[in-house]
Amino acid sequence: MSDTPRQMHLGAFLYGVGHHLAAWRHPQVDPAAHTRLADLRRWAQLAEAAHFDAVFLADNVGLPDAPPEVLSRNAPPHLFDPLLVQAALASATERIGLVATVSTTYLPPYHLARKFATLDHLSGGRSGWNLVTSGSEFEARCFGLPHQLEHAERYRIAHEYVQVVRDLWDTWEDDAFVRDAAAGQYFRPDALHRVHHQGRKFAVQGGLQAPRPPQGYPVLVQAGSSDDGQELAAATAELVFTAQQTVQEARTFYQSLKGRLAAHGRGPDALKILPGVSPYVGRSEQEAREKYEQLQSLIDPVVGVGLVSAFLGHVDLSHYPLDGPFPADLPVGEGWKSRHALFNALAQREGLTLRQLSQRVATGRGHWTLVGTPVQIADELEHWFRTGAADGFNVLSPTLPHGLEDFATLVVPELQRRGLFRTRYQGRTLREHLGLPRPVHPAAAARNATALAAA
Amino acid sequence: MSDTPRQMHLGAFLYGVGHHLAAWRHPQVDPAAHTRLADLRRWAQLAEAAHFDAVFLADNVGLPDAPPEVLSRNAPPHLFDPLLVQAALASATERIGLVATVSTTYLPPYHLARKFATLDHLSGGRSGWNLVTSGSEFEARCFGLPHQLEHAERYRIAHEYVQVVRDLWDTWEDDAFVRDAAAGQYFRPDALHRVHHQGRKFAVQGGLQAPRPPQGYPVLVQAGSSDDGQELAAATAELVFTAQQTVQEARTFYQSLKGRLAAHGRGPDALKILPGVSPYVGRSEQEAREKYEQLQSLIDPVVGVGLVSAFLGHVDLSHYPLDGPFPADLPVGEGWKSRHALFNALAQREGLTLRQLSQRVATGRGHWTLVGTPVQIADELEHWFRTGAADGFNVLSPTLPHGLEDFATLVVPELQRRGLFRTRYQGRTLREHLGLPRPVHPAAAARNATALAAA
Numbered sequence: 008m009s010d011t012p013r014q015m016h017l018g019a020f021l022y023g024v025g026h027h028l029a030a031w032r033h034p035q036v037d038p039a040a041h042t043r044l045a046d047l048r049r050w051a052q053l054a055e056a057a058h059f060d061a062v063f064l065a066d067n068v069g070l071p072d073a074p075p076e077v078l079s080r081n082a083p084p085h086l087f088d089p090l091l092v093q094a095a096l097a098s099a100t101e102r103i104g105l106v107a108t109v110s111t112t113y114l115p116p117y118h119l120a121r122k123f124a125t126l127d128h129l130s131g132g133r134s135g136w137n138l139v140t141s142g143s144e145f146e147a148r149c150f151g152l153p154h155q156l157e158h159a160e161r162y163r164i165a166h167e168y169v170q171v172v173r174d175l176w177d178t179w180e181d182d183a184f185v186r187d188a189a190a191g192q193y194f195r196p197d198a199l200h201r202v203h204h205q206g207r208k209f210a211v212q213g214g215l216q217a218p219r220p221p222q223g224y225p226v227l228v229q230a231g232s233s234d235d236g237q238e239l240a241a242a243t244a245e246l247v248f249t250a251q252q253t254v255q256e257a258r259t260f261y262q263s264l265k266g267r268l269a270a271h272g273r274g275p276d277a278l279k280i281l282p283g284v285s286p287y288v289g290r291s292e293q294e295a296r297e298k299y300e301q302l303q304s305l306i307d308p309v310v311g312v313g314l315v316s317a318f319l320g321h322v323d324l325s326h327y328p329l330d331g332p333f334p335a336d337l338p339v340g341e342g343w344k345s346r347h348a349l350f351n352a353l354a355q356r357e358g359l360t361l362r363q364l365s366q367r368v369a370t371g372r373g374h375w376t377l378v379g380t381p382v383q384i385a386d387e388l389e390h391w392f393r394t395g396a397a398d399g400f401n402v403l404s405p406t407l408p409h410g411l412e413d414f415a416t417l418v419v420p421e422l423q424r425r426g427l428f429r430t431r432y433q434g435r436t437l438r439e440h441l442g443l444p445r446p447v448h449p450a451a452a453a454r455n456a457t458a459l460a461a462a
Numbered sequence: 463m464s465d466t467p468r469q470m471h472l473g474a475f476l477y478g479v480g481h482h483l484a485a486w487r488h489p490q491v492d493p494a495a496h497t498r499l500a501d502l503r504r505w506a507q508l509a510e511a512a513h514f515d516a517v518f519l520a521d522n523v524g525l526p527d528a529p530p531e532v533l534s535r536n537a538p539p540h541l542f543d544p545l546l547v548q549a550a551l552a553s554a555t556e557r558i559g560l561v562a563t564v565s566t567t568y569l570p571p572y573h574l575a576r577k578f579a580t581l582d583h584l585s586g587g588r589s590g591w592n593l594v595t596s597g598s599e600f601e602a603r604c605f606g607l608p609h610q611l612e613h614a615e616r617y618r619i620a621h622e623y624v625q626v627v628r629d630l631w632d633t634w635e636d637d638a639f640v641r642d643a644a645a646g647q648y649f650r651p652d653a654l655h656r657v658h659h660q661g662r663k664f665a666v667q668g669g670l671q672a673p674r675p676p677q678g679y680p681v682l683v684q685a686g687s688s689d690d691g692q693e694l695a696a697a698t699a700e701l702v703f704t705a706q707q708t709v710q711e712a713r714t715f716y717q718s719l720k721g722r723l724a725a726h727g728r729g730p731d732a733l734k735i736l737p738g739v740s741p742y743v744g745r746s747e748q749e750a751r752e753k754y755e756q757l758q759s760l761i762d763p764v765v766g767v768g769l770v771s772a773f774l775g776h777v778d779l780s781h782y783p784l785d786g787p788f789p790a791d792l793p794v795g796e797g798w799k800s801r802h803a804l805f806n807a808l809a810q811r812e813g814l815t816l817r818q819l820s821q822r823v824a825t826g827r828g829h830w831t832l833v834g835t836p837v838q839i840a841d842e843l844e845h846w847f848r849t850g851a852a853d854g855f856n857v858l859s860p861t862l863p864h865g866l867e868d869f870a871t872l873v874v875p876e877l878q879r880r881g882l883f884r885t886r887y888q889g890r891t892l893r894e895h896l897g898l899p900r901p902v903h904p905a906a907a908a909r910n911a912t913a914l915a916a917a
Contacts, residue, residue: 031641031643031648032643032644032646033643034643038641038643038648039639039641042583042673044552044553044583044584044585044586048553068572068576068668068671069572069668069669069671070633070654070656070668070669070670070671074651075651075652075654076651078649078651078654079647079648079649079650079651079654080646080647080648081648082641082648083648083649083671084671085671086580086583086671086672086673087579087580087583087584087672088576088577088580090546090549090577091545091546091549091577091580091581091584092549092580092584094545094546094547094549094550095549095550095552095553095584096553097499097550098499098503098550098551098553098554099553113570113572113573114570114573115568115569115604115605115606117523117524117568117604117605118568118569121523121542121543122543122545122546124542125541125542125543125546125547126546128497128499128541128542129499129542129546129547129550130499131499145668146668148665148666148667148668149570149572149666149667149668150570150572150666151570151664151665151666178525184494186486186493186494186537188486188487188488188489188493189487191487191535191762191765192534192535193486193493193534193535193536193537193538194533194534194538195534196529196530196531196533196534197530199525199530199533199534201525209606210603210606211603211604211605211606212603212604213523213524213525213600213601213603213604214524214525216523216524216525216538216539216540216541217541217542218497218541307646310646
């Protein structure tokens with residue numbers, strides 16, 4: 008137990024030029040800024056100056072199947088490879104964590120283990136891997152598969168994938184590389200542990216060239232909220248990013264997920280839960296409301312409905328009237344089960360039409376949206392944080408960099424005044440920021456156990 | 463034709479803490495420097511200050527099968543993922559090219575195309591892809607394959623791979639992204655060209671999210687010198703990195719490879735040939751010789767013979783006497799055909815024992831080694847450059863950073879005095895440094911052809 012009062016963890020989610028669907032159309036926003044390293048660097052440095060735990064980058068691959076005329080009314084998502092962007096940001100930052108999303112579905116685990124080991128070394132222990140599974144047909148076809156894998160099968164594979172990746176990160180014990188020039192001894196031979204994995208899906212014989220990552224393992228992040236997703240998270244994740252619309256739903260999810268940890272021999276602090284929040288911050292309520300309404304007015308209805316469709320596995324919504332009720336009986340496939348449930352609950356609770364739902368989704372892409380003054384927003388965040396709904400938040404700035412600046416310069420100081428957020432980094436690694444232990448190498452753990460038994 | 467006299471191109475090959483096999487044992491060398499981003503950055507910035515065309519990073523994956531006691535006497539190769547390192551270096555440099563080696567054998571082409579598109583954007587058009595195929599059993603086993611693919615098959619696949627990757631880079635025309643906020647038009651629908659590839663090895667349906675790379679295509683680099691390798695290079699490569707021990711051999715290779723270009727509709731300047739050179743530079747011949755001898759004295763014979771073995775596909779050499787003749791009849795498999803021929807020629811020409819050959823290979827890992835004053839080294843480089851053996855050189859510094867500093871501060875100024883090397887960067891992209899044209903998008907080329915026909 009530490010004497011420090013429990014504090015929030017904050018992620019800075021960098022999505023395009025802002026999380027709002029129409030961010031790129033905002034007059035203050037440079038719509039190409041996210042394609043320039045200089046801007047990406049400035050955004051990460053802004054988050055670091057505000058002492059965020061980490062910068063988050065989401066991902067998927069490929070282009071949806073919609074006709075070019077429809078697609079052309081909005082930015083394609085996730086232009087760049089998140090691992091490469093985070094490597095570039097590692098060079099431009101000193102302390103902030105760097106979380107990159109990479110799907111387990113189409114990248115061999117050896118590549119993934121090596122790439123995150125590299126990022127962890129380059130960043131001095133600041134990397135996190137947001138594990139996702141790929142759930143779109145258009146992604147599958149980029150890799151020669153006619154169809155995506157079934158939802159449960161993707162998660163089953165992910166369990167095995169995580170095991171292989173961890174084994175690869177354990178190729179070397181922490182103190183393996185002695186580099187004794189005089190003796191001509193580069194490493195301790197008994198500190199090399201080759202992987203011999205023969206599983207249902209993967210066969211991997213070999214070892215990583217890189218020394219064990221500074222963090223032992225990069226922080227394992229997940230976002231799946233379905234039952235399969237929660238089970239994978241309970242078994243393996245250390246940070247969960249989740250979409251929750253109300254404090255009640257968020258508490259239910261928080262309790263459900265934390266309640267699954269014990270079965271895996273894990274304490275409740277071994278996993279931190281960060282709902283997403285999309286904050287529209289004004290010095291007055293009026294100013295905040297105007298910022299929100301300005302962006303909402305820029306939504307193209309076709310693009311708005313397209314976003315809802317994409318979140319439901321690209322189901323065709325074009326036959327439903329825009330101003331009719333949100334259809335509750337959609338044939339949603341294996342794509343995005345948790346988002347489907349969330350949209351249905353939201354539409355039913357508030358009696359939303361398809362257009363209204365699309366506008367609500369547009370603000371934070373399905374995440375919780377807050378519009379208000381710094382004090383109002385801090386009140387809400389504190390309420391969630393203190394009542395068992397969150398360990399912190401992943402902040403989805405409506406526009407970049409202005410939305411992030413608003414949060415960093417207006418809300419963060421208010422949270423700091425309340426003792427809810429750090430005023431400087433205490434640690435160097437992402438694990439240290441999050442208060443997560445560094446995984447002991449299995450061989451060292453076994454030796455420790457033997458020594459204890461002998462004592 | 464340009465009025466500028468033809469100048470050399472220079473690559474700075476960053477390998478571990480130096481290319482000499484025993485570099486890590488040198489008293490001036492920090493044996494862990496290559497694991498720290500701060501040092502990698504300084505080395506790249508040193509090469510950029512000397513106006514090198516590019517920084518090169520080689521690669522393979524996995525650990526050879528030798529017993530840990532044998533492996534432990536030297537550094538594992540290629541600790542880090544080269545793409546991530548180059549992304550980090552993109553953030554720390556402004557002008558120098560960034561060439562990363564990635565094998566076509568175990569990474570889906572969609573991933574490769576996206577990663578290099580990302581690096582090209584992050585670096586403002588400075589990326590190069592060194593295409594290799596993986597030729598070791600221990601690499602295959604990292605990816606669930608019991609054996610590597612056969613040599614010719616690997617190259618056949620590589621041809622198709624390059625085609626898929628180029629098609630993906632052409633997903634968007636150069637001016638596709640109009641980002642017209644007022645009109646709500648993000649891109650021109652007719653500028654999107656989805657890939658529909660169904661080949662012998664790959665099936666890829668889809669498109670990249672990223673805009674076309676600033677260079678059109680990242681510069682395509684290759685190092686294969688076998689007949690299969692030369693054919694692939696003649697069809698696709700723009701820069702070839704090659705190991706040549708004598709000016710006669712280098713001329714033969716240069717003529718052979720340049721001679722193959724016409725059959726592919728390419729002019730002789732469409733491909734630049736850079737032999738590797740490992741320079742030991744001293745202000746006097748005596749000083750250069752001492753630098754060389756000091757490193758040679760640090761070679762562990764077991765490690766030296768292990769390097770030769772690795773270059774021959776990990777053939778077992780432990781039964782051959784160290785001070786007996788280099789065995790000419792080794793059962794070398796599909797691994798490294800061109801290196802086998804090179805070693806045989808070198809051993810026969812100079813009557814080398816196994817130990818002597820291993821010491822010769824250790825200096826530059828099979829590359830041409832020069833020991834001398836800046837004038838002597840510039841004389842040799844100029845001779846190769848002016849007599850049809852090279853378009854420039856990939857500089858393999860024996861130690862880092864000192865070997866690179868020696869070349870940058872002593873040899874580069876001598877080459878500049880002779881008008882053989884740039885004194886400042888004229889261009890911004892790697893293509894511009896190399897004098898290579900930017901590939902026109904096929905759709906634009908077709909429109910230009912139609913317009914010409916109509917005129």
